[in-house]
Structure formats: C-alpha cells, structure tokens
Amino acid sequence: MTTHHPGQPDTSSDVAGEVALEQAHVDRVYAELEKAGARARDVEADGMARGRTSRTGDVRDEELTGLFERDALVFAATRRRAMIDTQYEGLVFGRLDLGEEDSTAAEREVRHIGRLGVRDDEYEPLVVDWRAPAAAAFYRATPVDPMGVVRRRVLRCTGSRVVGVEDDLMVAQAPDDIVVVGDGALMAALTRSRGRQMRDIVATIQAHQDEAIRAPSRGVTEITGGPGTGKTVVALHRAAYLLYAERRRFEHGGILVIGPSAAYTAYIERVLPSLGEESVALRALGDVVDGMTATRSDTPEVAAVKGSLRIRRLLSRIAARPPVGAPPALRAFIAGNAVRLDTDVLRRVRAEVLRGHQHNLGVDAARSALAEAAWRSVRQGERSEFLDAFDASRDVDDFMAAWWRQLDPRELLLTLTDTEHVYALARGVLDQEEGAALAHSYREAVETGEWSVADVALADDLLARLGPVQEAEREEAGFYDIEELDDLSAFGVTDVRAGVARSGRQGSTRAVFTSADARERLLAGRLDRASGYAHVLVDEAQDLSPMQWRMVARRGRSASWTVVGDAAQASWPDLAEASQAREEAFAGLERRAFHMDTNYRNAREIFDYARDVVLPLVPDADIPAAVRETGVDPVDRVVTGPLVHEVSAALEQVLGEVDGSVAVITPRRWAGRLASLDGAGDGRVRLIDPLSTKGLEWDATVVVDPDAIAEESPGGVRVLYVVLTRAAHRMHVLRPA
Numbered sequence: 029m030t031t032h033h034p035g036q037p038d039t040s041s042d043v044a045g046e047v048a049l050e051q052a053h054v055d056r057v058y059a060e061l062e063k064a065g066a067r068a069r070d071v072e073a074d075g076m077a078r079g080r081t082s083r084t085g086d087v088r089d090e091e092l093t094g095l096f097e098r099d100a101l102v103f104a105a106t107r108r109r110a111m112i113d114t115q116y117e118g119l120v121f122g123r124l125d126l127g128e129e130d131s132t133a134a135e136r137e138v139r140h141i142g143r144l145g146v147r148d149d150e151y152e153p154l155v156v157d158w159r160a161p162a163a164a165a166f167y168r169a170t171p172v173d174p175m176g177v178v179r180r181r182v183l184r185c186t187g188s189r190v191v192g193v194e195d196d197l198m199v200a201q202a203p204d205d206i207v208v209v210g211d212g213a214l215m216a217a218l219t220r221s222r223g224r225q226m227r228d229i230v231a232t233i234q235a236h237q238d239e240a241i242r243a244p245s246r247g248v249t250e251i252t253g254g255p256g257t258g259k260t261v262v263a264l265h266r267a268a269y270l271l272y273a274e275r276r277r278f279e280h281g282g283i284l285v286i287g288p289s290a291a292y293t294a295y296i297e298r299v300l301p302s303l304g305e306e307s308v309a310l311r312a313l314g315d316v317v318d319g320m321t322a323t324r325s326d327t328p329e330v331a332a333v334k335g336s337l338r339i340r341r342l343l344s345r346i347a348a349r350p351p352v353g354a355p356p357a358l359r360a361f362i363a364g365n366a367v368r369l370d371t372d373v374l375r376r377v378r379a380e381v382l383r384g385h386q387h388n389l390g391v392d393a394a395r396s397a398l399a400e401a402a403w404r405s406v407r408q409g410e411r412s413e414f415l416d417a418f419d420a421s422r423d424v425d426d427f428m429a430a431w432w433r434q435l436d437p438r439e440l441l442l443t444l445t446d447t448e449h450v451y452a453l454a455r456g457v458l459d460q461e462e463g464a465a466l467a468h469s470y471r472e473a474v475e476t477g478e479w480s481v482a483d484v485a486l487a488d489d490l491l492a493r494l495g496p497v498q499e500a501e502r503e504e505a506g507f508y509d510i511e512e513l514d515d516l517s518a519f520g521v522t523d524v525r526a527g528v529a530r531s532g533r534q535g536s537t538r539a540v541f542t543s544a545d546a547r548e549r550l551l552a553g554r555l556d557r558a559s560g561y562a563h564v565l566v567d568e569a570q571d572l573s574p575m576q577w578r579m580v581a582r583r584g585r586s587a588s589w590t591v592v593g594d595a596a597q598a599s600w601p602d603l604a605e606a607s608q609a610r611e612e613a614f615a616g617l618e619r620r621a622f623h624m625d626t627n628y629r630n631a632r633e634i635f636d637y638a639r640d641v642v643l644p645l646v647p648d649a650d651i652p653a654a655v656r657e658t659g660v661d662p663v664d665r666v667v668t669g670p671l672v673h674e675v676s677a678a679l680e681q682v683l684g685e686v687d688g689s690v691a692v693i694t695p696r697r698w699a700g701r702l703a704s705l706d707g708a709g710d711g712r713v714r715l716i717d718p719l720s721t722k723g724l725e726w727d728a729t730v731v732v733d734p735d736a737i738a739e740e741s742p743g744g745v746r747v748l749y750v751v752l753t754r755a756a757h758r759m760h761v762l763r764p765a
C-alpha cells in the first residue's frame with residue numbers, strides 16, 4: 029500500500045533523519061504526559077486530604093459536599109492516570125501532513141494521531157485521539173480521495189522510542205520538502221509473529237474497516253466476511269469507538285461482547301484495555317447468565333435438541349408442573365371445617381395463577397387462590413373469618429412450603445436425568461432417541477458436575493418463565509454454600525465453580541471436581557435476572573443456536589447491535605431456524621451491512637488449501653482474497669508411525685520456522701494420546717479441540733486427522749474450514765493411516 033515518491037528513494041539517512049524528527053515530537057508528548065500524571069496524582073492526594081475527618085472521626089457537614097466533589101475529582105484523575113499507564117506503549121502511532129499538493133511546509137498542518145488525546149499548556153493538541161473526527165482522515169484518505177492529506181505516516185515505537193516510520197503518499201507528486209520512507213506498515217504488522225493474545229490494530233486500520241468501526245451505533249450493524257478478514261478486531265475497535273463517541277450512553281447502559289468460548293474471550297480480552305476501555309462486559313456463550321458458567325460441549329445430536337426452539341415446549345411443561353415432592357392434595361382444618369382440595373382442583377389453581385404470575389413471584393397469589401378454592405368447597409360461616417383462618421393456618425404453611433416452593437431453573441433441568449420423565453414431558457416434541465440422548469446428557473452433567481454450554485440458554489429460558497428465586501430461600505442457599513466451601517477446602521479443593529476455564533488446557537477442567545456430590549456444585553451460587561445493555565456485540569454469530577439468540581436478546585431488549593459472522597464457518601446445523609430467532613431479536617431495527625473481503629491472517633498458500641477443501645461442499649462460501657505470500661505450501665501427509673512421534677516431528681519443524689505460538693488441533697479421538705504435547709516448545713505449543721479454535725489464530729498449526737474433525741463436528745466440513753484457516757504462516761495436516 030505504500031507509494032514511494034519516485035524522485036526520492038528512501039535511504040538509511042533519510043529514515044534516520046525522519047525517525048529523529050518524530051522522536052523529538054514523541055519526547056514532547058511524553059514530557060507533557062509526565063506533567064499530566066503528576067497533576068493527576070496531586071488531585072488524588074488533594075481530594076483525599078479534603079475528605080479527612082476531625083480527630084473524633086466525624087465528618088463535618090460542610091465537608092460532605094466536599095466529599096462528593098472529591099469523589100468525582102479523584103475518580104476522574106485516577107481514571108486518567110490509569111489510562112496514561114495502559115496507553116504508554118506506542119502512544120503516538122501516526123501523523124498526517126495536511127495541505128495542498130504544492131504547499132510549503134509553513135502552509136501545511138501537522139497532526140499526530142495516538143491512543144489518547146494530549147494537549148500542551150496552551151491547550152494546543154500534541155496528539156489527537158484515534159477516534160476523534162480529526163483522526164478519521166488517517167484511516168480514510170486514499171490517493172483517489174486524499175481528504176486534504178499529502179502524506180500519511182505510521183510511527184513504529186518500542187515503549188517511548190520511535191524505531192521506524194512508514195509513509196503513504198496521497199498525492200501524485202510529493203511537495204519538494206516532503207520525504208517518503210518505509211515499506212508498508214500493514215505488511216509489517218501482518219508478518220509479525222502471533223502471541224497468546226490478539227493485539228489492537230489502531231496504527232493500521234484500513235479504510236473499509238474504518239467505515240464499519242465508525243458507523244452510527246443505532247439499529248443493527250452487520251459485519252460479514254470470510255476467515256481472517258479482521259471481523260473480530262474491527263468489531264472490538266468499534267466498541268472502543270462507540271464508548272468514545274457516545275460515552276454517556278454506553279457507560280451507563282454498557283456494552284456486552286459475546287464470543288463463542290472461554291478460549292476466545294481469553295484470546296481477545298486485552299484488546300479493549302489496550303485501547304483504554306475497561307468498561308465492557310466480555311462473555312463466552314457459556315457465561316452469559318450471571319451465576320452459571322459452562323465450558324463443556326454436548327454431542328452434536330444433543331446440542332441440536334437443546335438449541336432448537338422445539339425444546340421450549342418441553343421447558344414450558346416442566347415449569348408448569350408441581351415441584352418434585354409436592355403433596356397431591358391439601359387437607360387442613362380451617363375455622364372448624366375439614367378442608368380437602370384434590371389433585372384436579374390444585375392443578376386448576378396452579379394453571380390459573382401461572383397465567384398471571386411467574387412461579388417464583390406467584391406465591392402470595394397462589395395462597396389467595398387456594399383460599400378461595402377452599403372457601404368455595406366449604407361455604408360455612410363467615411367468608412372473611414374463613415379466609416383469615418386460612419391465612420393463619422400452620423397446615424397451609426406446611427402445604428405451601430412443598431406445593432409452591434421457590435424453584436431454581438437448574439434444579440428443574442436436573443429432573444431430566446430420568447429417561448421416563450423426559451419421555452413424558454417430551455411427548456409430541458422429541459422422538460424416543462432424542463429424549464433418551466437428552467436424559468443421558470443430564471446424567472453426564474451430574475457425573476461431571478459441569479453444565480454444558482447449551483444448558484445455559486435453557487436455564488435462562490426457565491429463569492424468564494419462573495422469575496428469580498426469592499430472598500428468604502436464597503439466604504439459606506448462601507449459608508449452605510459457605511459450609512460446602514469449608515468442607516471442600518478440607519479436601520484440598522481450591523475452586524468449586526463448575527466449568528471454570530483453567531489456563532485453556534484441554535481436559536484439565538475436569539480435575540477441579542473432587543467432591544462426591546456434583547449435584548450440589550451444579551446448583552451452587554445463584555442465577556440472576558438478565559441485566560440490559562445499551563449495545564450488544566455478537567461475534568461468530570453464525571454459531572448461535574435459536575435458544576442462544578433468545579438468551580442474548582433478553583440482554584439487549586433496548587440495545588443497538590453489532591453482529592459479526594461468516595455462515596461458511598457455522599457449527600449450528602439449522603441456519604434457517606437460527607436466523608428466524610435472530611430476526612426476532614432485531615425486529616423493527618434499522619440495518620446496515622459491511623462486508624470484508626481481504627484475508628489478513630493466512631498466508632495465501634494456506635488459505636488456498638482451506639478454500640479447496642470447503643468450496644466443493646459449501647459452494648456459496650464467502651471466499652476472501654489473501655494478501656500475503658510465504659512461498660511455502662502447507663504439508664499434507666499420511667502418517668504411519670506412532671501418532672505422537674509424527675506430531676512431535678511436525679512441531680519440531682514449525683517451531684524452528686516461526687517465532688510465536690503454535691497449535692496442535694485434534695479431534696476428540698486422538699486428544700488423550702497427544703495430551704503430553706500441550707505446553708511443549710517452552711510453552712509455545714497448545715493442544716486444542718476443533719470447536720475451541722473459533723476466532724483464534726497461531727503462527728503455525730498442526731492439524732491432526734481432518735476427516736475425523738469433519739465427522740465429529742456438528743458443522744462437519746464448516747468446522748474443518750475453521751480449523752484450516754487458523755495458521756498465519758505454516759500448516760501441517762497429518763492423516764493417520
């Protein structure tokens with residue numbers, strides 16, 4: 029993308045001179061920041077002093093207003109200082125020279141672009157925040173539409189030291205006093221090695237990406253494109269942009285970012301803080317509902333049952349049933365009358381109350397309805413006396429405690445371990461095979477103490493039907509939790525949260541469970557009602573099941589949306605049903621769409637290989653153009669020796685060829701045999717299952733048994749396509765004979 033000025037080939041002395049010039053400006057900026065940092069510290073110290081109390085410890089009245097001011101001041105100062113700390117590295121990364129093509133230096137304006145805005149004592153801008161309108165030309169200017177820019181310069185820095193500059197000329201002929209150096213900041217960024225976490229791209233955002241980043245927040249913004257086209261990174265920069273451009277709105281309502289897995293959230297979690305934004309809720313699909321965390325995945329058959337809207341009929345039936353252990357009839361002595369309400373009456377009362385109330389909030393209504401039914405069955409004496417006596421009755425208290433107790437959605441899901449019970453509930457909804465598989469999956473939950481990711485959306489659906497569990501019972505549950513924790517710690521258990529992701533290593537989540545009673549752990553903590561967000565950003569949106577769309581929609585009832593995805597990478601089999609649920613979430617909102625068609629991740633040789641695998645089976649896949657070549661084709665070979673040796677040999681080769689991270693991607697069937705390779709190469713190698721690779725990337729990958737990956741995965745070849753597009757520089761595909 030760099031255009032060298034033909035008359036002025038860059039020489040090392042040109043580069044050194046330009047670097048020195050930029051260094052002088054960057055030094056000024058850091059000096060100014062030092063001053064600002066010191067000022068912020070003073071404000072913090074001053075604010076603290078203002079709140080100091082008299083010797084008796086009382087705060088004087090007139091000090092109270094001061095305290096509020098103090099809080100506001102200290103908050104702003106602390107925030108600014110934290111921002112300066114996180115933004116220190118590479119704070120200034122760009123420069124625009126603005127003016128006419130034939131302008132002189134004196135006529136041109138120089139504008140530096142950085143991670144945050146900095147002004148000098150005279151309030152003159154030294155650096156413009158990349159999200160400010162004045163910075164837009166840095167990303168948007170092209171030789172066709174230069175937007176007043178003569179030269180765009182990217183500064184490469186290490187800490188506060190400028191180590192290089194790269195220029196793009198926006199006019200055909202540079203003015204005589206302008207030097208143009210460098211060979212492409214974008215290529216430099218794409219060629220570098222990948223670490224464990226995604227990095228921000230503020231210095232090299234491309235014009236078409238910038239359009240999506242700065243699009244208005246209203247309605248629904250859809251970003252589509254094939255693998256590696258920067259959808260995720262663009263969406264995250266958009267979140268940072270929206271927080272800047274509409275801070276008031278989004279700081280209060282908040283932005284929710286949803287990704288497919290815990291591995292994905294761990295991968296992207298540094299991007300927003302590196303852009304100075306901490307106030308975003310980042311959640312994996314198994315983590316969307318407060319109080320529940322899941323990382324386990326179901327078999328494709330079970331996932332299809334739990335994700336489909338059909339399951340709602342089954343859930344509505346469970347929610348309407350009397351709790352397990354509820355007495356079949358009510359017998360009591362009320363105001364001298366023997367009262368007996370049979371099963372049929374109780375069923376009618378329950379149905380009637382549930383028409384107007386959520387179960388957990390309906391206990392008073394249920395008791396009143398029962399009292400009326402009892403009165404109708406007796407009609408002796410004074411009505412009001414009877415109702416008072418009913419209200420005061422211990423028998424009724426005991427009955428209600430069992431017949432209409434508070435219900436935790438997870439407890440209802442655990443009743444599905446019983447196959448016969450599932451058959452009864454699923455009549456007309458699931459066939460026998462599906463019902464049996466569903467029951468089996470809950471027995472698995474009880475065995476492992478882990479919910480599956482799909483269960484979270486089901487619990488959320490039940491929570492919306494039942495309402496939140498009410499306080500009295502919660503306190504008891506909380507008390508119980510503490511006892512449980514003490515108890516477990518005596519056995520050396522350090523963490524009892526179900527399904528907590530541990531350092532991303534496969535299989536190690538299971539090691540958390542050592543207590544005998546997994547059921548208690550499945551029910552630990554409390555589920556909370558969905559809180560609403562002002563903006564919801566969904567990545568890998570093609571993978572959300574219809575039930576997951578409904579769960580996400582509950583958190584975005586009055587939100588605007590950014591939705592990112594690629595249908596060809598879907599692991600959810602019924603795209604039509606998912607898109608219907610998604611349309612319901614967006615009903616009535618205005619839409620805008622952006623399409624990304626350049627693959628920045630994969631070397632062209634690697635992407636061509638992946639394309640040839642997917643196209644025969646998914647002819648309408650959205651195929652981007654890969655911009656970078658390495659001259660090295662992927663290796664694809666049949667292996668006959670012991671698998672762990674073959675994979676080790678491939679690893680040894682790629683570890684020597686790339687500097688950064690490497691993944692071994694294996695289907696379930698070989699995972700045990702290859703477990704020892706996780707952490708090899710001084711921690712550079714990670715062993716990972718196919719589905720967990722969504723959204724991630726490595727310098728090199730070793731893909732084991734591609735046919736098995738396609739067979740074992742719910743999305744078949746689409747998931748294999750995801751796997752084959754994770755490597756930036758090198759890929760080996762090994763096929764066990």
Ligand SMILES: Nc1ncnc2c1ncn2[C@@H]1O[C@H](COP(=O)(O)OP(=O)(O)OP(=O)(O)O)[C@@H](O)[C@H]1O
Nearest residue numbers: 229232233234255256257258259260261628629723
């Ligand atoms: N303008 C850019 N400058 C530098 N790097 C970029 C730029 N755009 C994208 N990239 C890099 O390209 C890679 C792929 O980006 P990203 O993961 O966002 O793609 P994606 O479209 O979400 O991919 P997938 O759908 O395969 O998960 C990342 O390493 C990202 O940093």
